[in-house]
Amino acid sequence: MAEKILLKGNEAMAEAALRAGCQVYFGYPITPQSELIEYMAKRMPEIGRTFLQAESEVAAVNMIYGAACTGTRVMTSTSSPGFSLMMEGVSYIAGANLPAVFINVVRGGPGLGDIQPAQSDYFQGTKGGGHGDYRLIVLSPATIQEAVNMMFDAFDLADRYRNPVLIIADGLLGQMMEPVELPDFITPDRIPNHEGWALRGKGSREQHTITSFDLDPVKLEEMNLKNYETYQKIQENEVRYEEYLMDDAEVAFVAYGTMGRILKTTIRLAREAGIKAGLIRPISLWPFPEKPIREAAEKVKMVMSVEMSMGQMVEDVRLAVSGKVPTPFYGRTGGIVPTPTEVFEALKREWEALV
Amino acid sequence: MKGIVAFKRPDALTSKEFTYCPGCLHGVAHRLVAEILDEMKLTDQTIMVAPVGCSVFAYEFFDVDGTVAPHGRATAVATGIKRSLPDRVVFTYQGDGDLAAIGTAETIHTANRGEKITTIFINNAIYGMTGGQMAPTSLVGMKTTTSPYGRKADSEGYPIHVCELLQNLNGVAYLERVTLLTPRDIITAKKAIKKAFTAQVRGLGYSLVEIVSTCPTNWGLSPVESLEWAKQKMLPEFPLKVFIDKVGDVK
Structure with a gap:
């Protein structure tokens, strides 16, 4: 190489x-x-x-x-x-x-x-x-x-x-x-x-x-x-995705591309604060990795989508989760890239509302 | 019994029957192109791009490799083919709506790049396939289904003259306007088509032959009346002329 x-x-x-x-x-x-x-x-x-x-x-x-x-x-x-x-x-x-x-x-x-x-x-x-x-x-x-x-x-x-x-x-x-x-x-x-x-x-x-x-x-x-x-x-x-710290996760983030990358830092912040978060990062957006998200919904308490949009992929996530657990969304739009900290704050709000 | 073959279907045409209306000149134009492909022995190495319009099925009538472009984009598709396979012969076959309305940008830029392809441009001043709407080449005063009171210059503008526009572009190697109204016209048209393909084979640049044609069905005239109408009305607006000839004499 x-x-x-x-x-x-x-x-x-x-x-x-x-x-x-x-x-x-x-x-x-x-x-x-x-x-x-x-x-x-x-x-x-x-x-x-x-x-x-x-x-x-x-x-x-x-x-x-x-x-x-x-x-x-x-x-x-x-x-x-x-x-x-x-x-x-x-x-x-x-x-x-x-x-x-x-x-x-x-x-x-x-x-x-x-x-x-x-x-x-x-x-x-x-x-x-x-x-x-x-x-x-x-x-x-x-x-x-x-x-x-x-x-x-x-x-x-x-x-x-x-x-x-x-x-x-x-x-x-x-x-x-x-x-x-x-x-x-x-x-x-x-x-x-x-x-x-x-x-x-x-x-x-x-x-x-x-x-x-x-x-x-x-x-x-x-x-x-x-x-x-x-x-x-x-x-x-041809479904492609990455799972990150999903083994013990109580919250599954779903995010792709740049947002998926940023969330790894958010997950570190969350775990330091005692919230066991993990990530499913779709690499193939179509075909969408519906199965790992569906399976995650069986064991986590929440599946949270984060996007640099007002919520588009989240619709596929919600179809996969099929109402089994709450599916909150956080996104910024218009060319704003969310910081790890602001997503962590959004996670905390959703988590505290849930537990 | 022995005999000689005096007349037959060109090899570059399939045996599929034309689907064109009675009196339509597409059949004559197709035949001329096919005869030239045969004469120049290009049939086996030619790829054609059919348009959207009446000749959308042209790829079925020509016995060459072929595809159909989105409406107006035939010369862009042909560019993609030619740039991938520069030693093949590529031609587009397009009507006036396709080439001179929705595809105007592609037409001008393909010509300006001197893309080494050939375009056969059928100008009958009307949209045939969709049922007789106004074309960019419709004459002032001409009644169509979308200019039911006649084309008005002050709102719809004037018939666009494709050859006159393209003649100023350095990339064009051969440019002629012909028609098919008489046997003499057909012979002239065939020579023009031969020169256009020769320009391509010699790598001289872009070549286009505009064929002033008819549309008996949507003009609401008999085939014979259509020929007369084209002669009286179309040819004064679209004069027959060699605009650019960088090919010279062709045997």
Whole structure:
């Protein structure tokens, strides 16, 4: 393994994506992810990869669609308003069963919002955002090293299931620097060639066609049902989460990404104060780690969700808990990152009300 | 009995029957493109991008690898394909609503980048698939389902002239407006399509052929009347012309 180097999150994700086999990148500048597109612009020509700055996120996502049609490893990165613009294309990419990787370095919203870290695009990423019955595989890292490793996972998942994968980072992960180990470049033989469906010119075979539509509702339903078989497999096999100090926990926190990381400090404060808190940190936001939360609800007294939003993931947490224990929520919005202490104060209030 | 084949379906077309209305010129345009792909021996290495509109099924009629882009985004999708596989031939086939309304930004920037793809642009001044609404190229005074009193310049503006807009962009290698109203027009159109694909194969830049076409169904005219209407009304607004030719003579 290589030595540790200090890298900004956006740059680390870019370099990791290239090492994970990303051949083509299309994107459009937007804060707080612009270092990612800038890194790609400089680095990709050096190693013989293809970079293009699109005229808009709308164009970028459709370039992604085109590149994905050829079975080439392709990605883009953006931030919240930009990802909103990509929603139509994401729906088409999912509908056409194409592998592609997206990074949303989430910032405060709605509207133009601000450029500070936020987690208010959870609904957009995990519940649709675009039109129609489709699912994205959604992953969320809490450290830059985890983001680096996740890039490899993301491309592999996209290829394995022929489905777009979204990495939800936030402005904090994009902008901060941490020491990371970069895995080596993967060898080309590790990348599936997709010969059976990709558009590369028919040569001597039958033509390949890729679409996301059928005007016959019976056939479209069949297409959607087939996609849902894939989604079922993803739910069975690809749930990712971390448990932290859950063995003796009386309170289970649920938080992802940057918030999940901050909560580890809150948990230390809580335990020093005699409240046995633990953490379930979803790493895959879809498929959501419903089972560990459901099981935790059997033994803890409270499952508390904390988000950098007014409460989006908490709805999935409450579905998992199914009313077995109280499920309070604490969140800040608009680009405010809660401190460990303020979450601890919120925990104390909820705990004292309960016991 | 021995004979010679004087006329047959081009190899670049599948055996699927066209779904276009009687009198529609999409069939002629498809055939010309297919004949050129065959003549230039490009069929096996071509990837096409169909639009949203009447020709949304074009990928079923052409016997090449193909996909359908979201409405207006065909040249962005084609860009993604071409940048991934630079040695393949990539073309888009788009109508006026797709290319000149919802897809205007993609059209201009693809042309400006000199993207080495070819666009066949069908301009019949109306939205066909959705049932005859006003297009960006609809003529002033033209009655459509969304301009039932006739297009008014002071509220809906003027028909947009795509070739005249694109001719100022340095990335464009071949740009011509043709039509299909007479046998002579069809021969000219075929030559233009050949030059457009030649521009791509030679790596000269972006190429686009605008085909001034008809829509008997939504114009509310017979096929023959449509040809006459196009000649009387469309061609004065959209004059036939070679705007850019960086290809030169082609055999």
